Amino acid sequence: MHAIVIDDSRAMRLILRRIVGQLGFEVSDAEDGRAALDLLAGMETVPNLALVDWNMPNMNGLEFVTAAREDERLRDMTLVMVTTESEQSHIVRALAAGAHEYVIKPFTSEAMIEKLALLGLVPTGANS
Amino acid sequence: MSENTPTIDDLREIADQVWSAYLDPEGVRPFELGEPKQPATAVSASVSLTGAWHGHVVVTCSSEAARHAAAAFLAMGTEEVGDEDITDVMGELANIVGGNVKSMLPPATLVSLPHVVNGASNRFPTTRQICELAGTWLDEPFSISMWQGRDAGVVAA
Numbered sequence: 001m002h003a004i005v006i007d008d009s010r011a012m013r014l015i016l017r018r019i020v021g022q023l024g025f026e027v028s029d030a031e032d033g034r035a036a037l038d039l040l041a042g043m044e045t046v047p048n049l050a051l052v053d054w055n056m057p058n059m060n061g062l063e064f065v066t067a068a069r070e071d072e073r074l075r076d077m078t079l080v081m082v083t084t085e086s087e088q089s090h091i092v093r094a095l096a097a098g099a100h101e102y103v104i105k106p107f108t109s110e111a112m113i114e115k116l117a118l119l120g121l122v123p124t125g126a127n128s
Numbered sequence: 129m130s131e132n133t134p135t136i137d138d139l140r141e142i143a144d145q146v147w148s149a150y151l152d153p154e155g156v157r158p159f160e161l162g163e164p165k166q167p168a169t170a171v172s173a174s175v176s177l178t179g180a181w182h183g184h185v186v187v188t189c190s191s192e193a194a195r196h197a198a199a200a201f202l203a204m205g206t207e208e209v210g211d212e213d214i215t216d217v218m219g220e221l222a223n224i225v226g227g228n229v230k231s232m233l234p235p236a237t238l239v240s241l242p243h244v245v246n247g248a249s250n251r252f253p254t255t256r257q258i259c260e261l262a263g264t265w266l267d268e269p270f271s272i273s274m275w276q277g278r279d280a281g282v283v284a285a
Contacts, residue, residue, distance in 0.1 A: 009216060009220045010216045015202070055227075084227020084230070084231075084239075106228075
């Protein structure tokens with residue numbers, strides 16, 4: 001299993017890397033949506049999971065989700081928004097653009113793992 | 129003050145969530161409310177809110193508290209924490225608090241990227257402090273405050 005963490009905050013990238021890393025994911029990261037698309041374009045295999053912040057410079061999370069959904073190659077990648085944007089309108093926009101789940105910061109490790117489990121992305125026997 | 133403006137209780141609720149998630153997940157090192165204190169050496173992180181509401185959200189603490197926050201957030205020992213870790217974590221704390229405050233403000237309010245400085249960054253021209261959650265964490269001064277623009281306030285969205 002492979003995940004990509006997309007967040008302009010290095011601190012948040014480290015937290016998310018730690019959580020999904022503990023679940024057994026190989027983890028890549030990028031600091032904005034544009035950098036993530038560039039990174040993904042160079043990967044031989046597409047990650048199973050992308051954890052995507054909303055507010056980032058260059059290309060924000062909603063733009064990344066939209067671009068990923070329009071890319072046939074990235075079609076099977078599960079997209080989870082991880083953001084402080086908690087208004088209902090934002091959640092609706094993200095899900096309408098193609099995000100599979102929405103996690104609001106601050107979140108606990110348990111809450112994140114629970115969301116991933118609902119998506120079938122917690123490997124059996126993972127350290128949760 | 130607008131009836132949409134967050135209160136100290138709102139800040140307390142956000143702080144509780146931040147501590148539970150990142151700074152005190154075990155529930156053994158809580159944020160203790162108390163009188164505001166000026167730390168001898170401080171780190172301040174802020175985000176600005178613009179658009180339908182104008183102001184700032186500021187997280188200020190002692191340098192020692194900032195080091196502990198970085199260690200807790202990044203799951204490392206305090207002796208391993210570097211200046212970049214402190215800057216990143218304090219910025220992210222301001223971003224999380226500011227983002228959650230934004231959700232209580234009028235639609236079309238925007239939140240900036242965080243700004244982190246050494247020192248108590250409580251000088252925002254043409255603003256007034258509208259609430260402050262102050263106290264200590266690990267016996268070190270820690271506060272979260274909101275500042276509203278004097279002239280701008282809430283404008284038509």
